[in-house]
Amino acid sequence: MDNFIFRLPTKIVFGKDEFYKLGEEAKKIGRKALIVTGKRFAKESGLLEKAEEMLKKNSIDYVVFSEVEPNPESETVDKGSRIARENGVDFVIGLGGGSVIDASKGIATVAVTGKPIWDYCERPPKEKVPQNTLPILAVITVAATGSEADSGAVITNTKTREKRGFFGIANFPRVSIIDPVLTISIPQKQTVDGVVDIFVHIFESYLSSKANTPVSDRVAEGLMREAIRQGQIVFKDLKNIVARESLSWISTLALSGFPSAGRSGPFAVHRLEHPISGIYPTKISHGRGLAILLPSFLYHTKEMHAERLKLFGKEIFSTDSPSKTIERIVHWMKNMNTFNSLKEYGVKKEDLKKFAEMAIADDGGQGVVTAREPLERETILKIYETAYDYKDLFRKV
Amino acid sequence: MDNFIFRLPTKIVFGKDEFYKLGEEAKKIGRKALIVTGKRFAKESGLLEKAEEMLKKNSIDYVVFSEVEPNPESETVDKGSRIARENGVDFVIGLGGGSVIDASKGIATVAVTGKPIWDYCERPPKEKVPQNTLPILAVITVAATGSEADSGAVITNTKTREKRGFFGIANFPRVSIIDPVLTISIPQKQTVDGVVDIFVHIFESYLSSKANTPVSDRVAEGLMREAIRQGQIVFKDLKNIVARESLSWISTLALSGFPSAGRSGPFAVHRLEHPISGIYPTKISHGRGLAILLPSFLYHTKEMHAERLKLFGKEIFSTDSPSKTIERIVHWMKNMNTFNSLKEYGVKKEDLKKFAEMAIADDGGQGVVTAREPLERETILKIYETAYDYKDLFRKV
Numbered sequence: 001m002d003n004f005i006f007r008l009p010t011k012i013v014f015g016k017d018e019f020y021k022l023g024e025e026a027k028k029i030g031r032k033a034l035i036v037t038g039k040r041f042a043k044e045s046g047l048l049e050k051a052e053e054m055l056k057k058n059s060i061d062y063v064v065f066s067e068v069e070p071n072p073e074s075e076t077v078d079k080g081s082r083i084a085r086e087n088g089v090d091f092v093i094g095l096g097g098g099s100v101i102d103a104s105k106g107i108a109t110v111a112v113t114g115k116p117i118w119d120y121c122e123r124p125p126k127e128k129v130p131q132n133t134l135p136i137l138a139v140i141t142v143a144a145t146g147s148e149a150d151s152g153a154v155i156t157n158t159k160t161r162e163k164r165g166f167f168g169i170a171n172f173p174r175v176s177i178i179d180p181v182l183t184i185s186i187p188q189k190q191t192v193d194g195v196v197d198i199f200v201h202i203f204e205s206y207l208s209s210k211a212n213t214p215v216s217d218r219v220a221e222g223l224m225r226e227a228i229r230q231g232q233i234v235f236k237d238l239k240n241i242v243a244r245e246s247l248s249w250i251s252t253l254a255l256s257g258f259p260s261a262g263r264s265g266p267f268a269v270h271r272l273e274h275p276i277s278g279i280y281p282t283k284i285s286h287g288r289g290l291a292i293l294l295p296s297f298l299y300h301t302k303e304m305h306a307e308r309l310k311l312f313g314k315e316i317f318s319t320d321s322p323s324k325t326i327e328r329i330v331h332w333m334k335n336m337n338t339f340n341s342l343k344e345y346g347v348k349k350e351d352l353k354k355f356a357e358m359a360i361a362d363d364g365g366q367g368v369v370t371a372r373e374p375l376e377r378e379t380i381l382k383i384y385e386t387a388y389d390y391k392d393l394f395r396k397v
Numbered sequence: 398m399d400n401f402i403f404r405l406p407t408k409i410v411f412g413k414d415e416f417y418k419l420g421e422e423a424k425k426i427g428r429k430a431l432i433v434t435g436k437r438f439a440k441e442s443g444l445l446e447k448a449e450e451m452l453k454k455n456s457i458d459y460v461v462f463s464e465v466e467p468n469p470e471s472e473t474v475d476k477g478s479r480i481a482r483e484n485g486v487d488f489v490i491g492l493g494g495g496s497v498i499d500a501s502k503g504i505a506t507v508a509v510t511g512k513p514i515w516d517y518c519e520r521p522p523k524e525k526v527p528q529n530t531l532p533i534l535a536v537i538t539v540a541a542t543g544s545e546a547d548s549g550a551v552i553t554n555t556k557t558r559e560k561r562g563f564f565g566i567a568n569f570p571r572v573s574i575i576d577p578v579l580t581i582s583i584p585q586k587q588t589v590d591g592v593v594d595i596f597v598h599i600f601e602s603y604l605s606s607k608a609n610t611p612v613s614d615r616v617a618e619g620l621m622r623e624a625i626r627q628g629q630i631v632f633k634d635l636k637n638i639v640a641r642e643s644l645s646w647i648s649t650l651a652l653s654g655f656p657s658a659g660r661s662g663p664f665a666v667h668r669l670e671h672p673i674s675g676i677y678p679t680k681i682s683h684g685r686g687l688a689i690l691l692p693s694f695l696y697h698t699k700e701m702h703a704e705r706l707k708l709f710g711k712e713i714f715s716t717d718s719p720s721k722t723i724e725r726i727v728h729w730m731k732n733m734n735t736f737n738s739l740k741e742y743g744v745k746k747e748d749l750k751k752f753a754e755m756a757i758a759d760d761g762g763q764g765v766v767t768a769r770e771p772l773e774r775e776t777i778l779k780i781y782e783t784a785y786d787y788k789d790l791f792r793k794v
Contacts, residue, residue, distance in 0.1 A: 001642050003412025008405050014658070015400025215623050215643045215650075222615030230611070245398050246612045249658060253612075258655055261411070261646060 001262030002211045008256055010149050011175045014249065016241070019047070019179040022093075022139060023054030029135050029174055030091035032061040034084045034111075036104045038068050038096045041141065045185060051095055051139070063087045065107075068096065071281040072103035075158040077117040081110035084134065091135045094173070098145025098286075101138045102153035105171045108134040121155050121164035123364055129168025138173040141182045143247040144194030144287055146201060146255035148176040154286075156278050163278035164362060178252055180245035188238060192336040193287025195231035195247060199224060200269055200290045201254035207308045208265030208372045220259040221315045223250050228316065228332055235336045268371035269297050272383060275358035276347065284345050291338040292345070295394055296387035298326045304373045327397045334397065343389045352384040398659030399608045405653055407546050408572045411646065413638070416444070416576040419490075419536060420451030426532050426571055427488035429458040431481045431508075433501045435465050435493045438538065442582060448492055448536070460484045462504075465493065468678040469500035472555040474514040478507035481531065488532045491570070495542025495683075498535045499550035502568045505531040518552050518561035520761055526565025535570040538579045540644040541591030541684055543598060543652035545573040551683075553675050560675035561759060575649055577642035585635060589733040590684025592628035592644060596621060597666055597687045598651035604705045605662030605769045617656040618712045620647050625713065625729055632733045665768035666694050669780060672755035673744065681742050688735040689742070692791055693784035695723045701770045724794045731794065740786045749781040 013021055026033060035051065042048040043066065055062050065080045084092065084107055092111075094104030106117045112133050119127040140148040147153065151171045156163045186194070206220045227250050234243040253259060273289040284292070302309065306322045313325030333339045343349075356377060359369050368374035375383075386393065410418055423430060432448065439445040440463065452459050462477045481489065481504055489508075491501030503514045509530050516524040537545040544550065548568045553560045583591070603617045624647050631640040650656060670686040681689070699706065703719045710722030730736045740746075753774060756766050765771035772780075783790065 001412065001639075001646070003415060006409035006411060012403035014403060015398065018400060212639055214627070214639070215620065215646050218619030218623050219616055222619040223612065226612050226615050242398075242609055242611070245659075249398070249612050253655075258650075262642075 001213050002264050004262055004264070006257050006261060007169060008149060008172070010172045012149060012178060012252065013175060014178045016181050016245070017179060018177050019139060019182055020054070022051055022177060023058040023060070025175045025177065026055060026060050026093065026137055027058045029137055032087070032089045033091050033093045034080065034087070034089040034107065035062050035064045035093045035095060036068060036080060036100055036107060037064070037066045038100050039066060042066065042095050047095060047141070047182065051093070063089060068100050068103040069281065070099050070285060071156045071163065071277050072099045072106070073156050073158040074116065074118045077103050077106035077155060078110060080107040084111035085114070089134070091137060093137045093139065095139045095141070097140070097142040098147045101140060101145070101147040101173070102155065104136050104138065105153040106155055108136050109170070117155055118157055120166040121157070123164070123362065125166065129166065129170050131170055133170040135174040138176040140176060140178055142186055142190070142194050143183050143244070143251040144197045146198070146251050148173060148178060149252045150255040152255070154274070156281065161278045162358060162362070163274035178248050180241065180248040183244050183248060184239055188235065190285070191238060192231065192235055192338050193285050193291065194251065195227060195234070195336065196291040196294070196333065196338055197287040198247065198251045198254050199227045199231070200294060202227070202259050204267045204269055205260040205263055205265045206312065207305050208268065209263035210372065211263045213262040216259060216261050216263060217311070221312065223253060223259050225316055226250060231336055232332070265372070266370040268369050268375060269293055271359050271362055271369050272297065272355070272380065274362060275355040276342070278358070279351060280345065280347060288338070288340070288345070291333060292340050292342055293383065293387050295326070295330045295333070295339065296383045298329065299386060299393065300379055300383050301371065302326065304371070327394065330394045330397045339394065341389045342384070342387050347388070349388060352381065352388060355384050356380045398610050399661050401659055401661070403654050403658060404566060405546060405569070407569045409546060409575060409649065410572060411575045413578050413642070414576060415574050416536060416579055417451070419448055419574060420455040420457070422572045422574065423452060423457050423490065423534055424455045426534055429484070429486045430488050430490045431477065431484070431486040431504065432459050432461045432490045432492060433465060433477060433497055433504060434461070434463045435497050436463060439463065439492050444492060444538070444579065448490070460486060465497050465500040466678065467496050467682060468553045468560065468674050469496045469503070470553050470555040471513065471515045474500050474503035474552060475507060477504040481508035482511070486531070488534060490534045490536065492536045492538070494537070494539040495544045498537060498542070498544040498570070499552065501533050501535065502550040503552055505533050506567070514552055515554055517563040518554070520561070520759065522563065526563065526567050528567055530567040532571040535573040537573060537575055539583055539587070539591050540580050540641070540648040541594045543595070543648050545570060545575060546649045547652040549652070551671070553678065558675045559755060559759070560671035575645050577638065577645040580641050580645060581636055581638070585632065587682070588635060589628065589632055589735050590682050590688065591648065592624060592631070592733065593688040593691070593730065593735055594684040595644065595648045595651050596624045596628070597691060599624070599656050601664045601666055602657040602660055602662045603709065604702050605665065606660035607769065608660045610659040613656060613658050613660060614708070618709065620650060620656050622713055623647060628733055629729070662769070663767040665766050665772060666690055668759055668766050669694065669752070669756050669777065671759060672752040673739070675755070676748060677742065677744060685735070685737070685742070688730060689737050689739055690780065690784050692723070692727045692730070692736065693780045693787070695726065696783060696790065697776055697780050698768065699723065701768070724791065727791045727794045736791065738786045739781070739784050744785070746785060749778065749785060752781050753777045
């Protein structure tokens with residue numbers, strides 16, 4: 001095992017109808033909130049109104065900021081922060097999916113420091129997240145990003161379309177309310193995008209580290225086994241509450257550090273995906289982007305991941321063939337309608353080179369994207385090119 | 398899943414030689430420490446001296462309290478608290494095994510409140526653990542109790558020999574240093590007692606809850622599989638660092654809430670064990686007491702646990718027979734020399750009834766010990782009687 005520091009200072013309030021504890025939890029945190037939401041879901045689902053009622057009942061003042069787009073942008077975060085400052089709020093309530101929680105993290109920092117959020121996203125960062133950001137109460141409405149229990153957030157630069165993570169211990173929400181009932185109305189496509197996101201979070205670190213971590217391997221395998229199983233169940237039965245709550249909990253654990261304890265592996269598929277949903281934010285969600293890339297990534301990195309794919313295949317699919325393991329993963333994705341190509345989603349072929357350069361820059365600009373072994377520019381391009389249309393690859397899987 | 402609140406506010410510093418971060422971490426917490434240790438190990442191993450050096454280098458003042466016995470007693474905790482108060486310390490460093498960390502938790506509370514520790518252990522508690530206890534820096538030297546990352550502690554009443562848990566969010570150590578290298582010098586017998594303790598922590602909640610928790614089931618199975626495997630490895634090779642670090646990490650996770658998320662099952666075997674090591678503290682360690690009881694407990698509760706034993710057997714031992722699953726567990730324990738009887742350890746037969754009454758009182762005095770189904774007095778006595786000498790039971794396993 002690699003040495004590590006494990007921190008999870010978030011109080012997690014998990015379970016059916018725990019949403020209705022929002023007022024009670026908010027009262028323990030502050031007196032005036034900025035409620036951050038996306039443009040439609042919180043309003044149309046009625047959740048925003050219910051949240052407002054609970055705050056009123058608990059005599060908590062609030063301002064609503066409902067402008068967060070999928071793949072939240074730097075200008076949106078900066079604008080939300082100005083509103084937070086102008087209104088003198090003392091905490092942030094993020095009510096929505098991963099984009100909303102990530103934006104809330106950005107707002108919680110910038111509201112205090114007044115620096116543009118992109119300063120925290122530069123490589124290397126121009127600014128560090130301070131300790132005294134505004135506390136965050138997260139109410140997560142999807143099972144996907146794990147932003148409800150981690151110290152990171154991903155922001156897209158409005159001008160350059162770069163998509164970058166920023167990190168800091170203060171990014172952990174003070175409290176996260178995870179109510180699986182809220183996820184039941186998420187449509188099928190967005191639900192399975194979330195399932196793939198969860199799976200890839202765990203799978204990437206499982207593949208990419210060379211540390212000997214039998215305990216984390218067993219934990220990761222257990223979580224991935226259920227992500228695979230519950231994903232198939234929820235695909236066919238969106239209202240299945242056991243599947244919904246299982247996926248909500250796996251999502252929360254995925255990036256908590258728990259299934260990756262003792263490994264410090266890089267997240268190559270995520271890094272390769274960010275330029276795609278960065279440049280095509282309305283066409284391709286982050287989860288869909290991951291789903292499109294994963295089969296190609298596994299295909300082109302089969303050799304370097306052979307031992308890990310064998311182990312995974314043996315535990316999950318009763319095969320010790322790396323190729324068959326990859327095929328079984330693709331088969332699972334096909335069963336959930338998530339095996340797609342960049343072309344199907346309207347990506348222009350001439351953008352592939354740009355994706356590669358952006359991913360390399362995000363990695364620190366050393367000409368590679370870090371994985372179990374560094375991915376050279378040539379391999380990176382091959383991964384994008386294969387994912388562009390997949391041709392006959394995996395046709396019979 | 399049952400609804401739950403998950404909290405793990407402890408900063409966990411994990412890995413080989415992380416012990417040497419003690420000074421650095423202590424400096425972030427306070428200026429004058431009470432160092433709590435057992436009577437011999439910390440001194441004889443040289444760890445205490447090294448800890449003192451690190452504190453001196455960081456200009457941290459300290460007082461040493463080296464009087465904690467295995468199964469820490471109420472009078473010891475009260476005495477340590479007086480010393481903490483008299484010396485005006487502002488934090489507690491627990492350097493030792495579970496007993497030392499549990500005693501440190503008691504001292505951290507009583508040093509602030511001045512109330513006897515037993516007030517917190519009554520059923521129901523006479524006093525609640527307040528928020529403002531002294532912060533604790535735990536340096537755990539064994540893999541067993543999980544006290545390094547939980548909100549509980551177990552204290553033995555010096556006079557009545559009752560052994561009781563007390564709980565509170567402030568019991569979480571501020572920082573826990575978990576350095577698996579420190580566990581290498583633990584002798585074989587104490588090592589496997591720890592392995593059984595870890596296993597039972599996870600197994601009890603796995604067996605005892607009726608909630609439908611596929612994710613926690615997979616996590617628990619993964620952790621138990623490695624506890625079984627790494628236990629066998631370390632039994633034969635005490636210096637095996639992968640086994641040692643794996644067991645340290647499983648120990649930490651076992652009671653952290655991760656493998657039991659969404660289940661709120663009782664800990665019957667623990668409750669049945671406490672009177673034994675409470676009355677025979679020098680003869681029987683907590684882990685050994687659990688090991689002695691577990692086969693008998695499983696034997697007498699096979700019907701109520703049939704479904705769970707099937708699931709566990711299938712995942713871990715490739716059998717779906719509850720009886721064979723129990724036999725395989727006993728076989729594993731025999732392989733580590735932990736299948737014993739109360740008689741072998743000098744327990745008097747006339748004490749069995751007293752054990753039963755004490756366990757029932759600890760449970761709240763309703764005439765039962767809570768398990769998946771309540772254990773009646775008659776069943777409880779049978780469990781103790783079988784464990785008294787085991788006769789021919791499991792002889793051929």
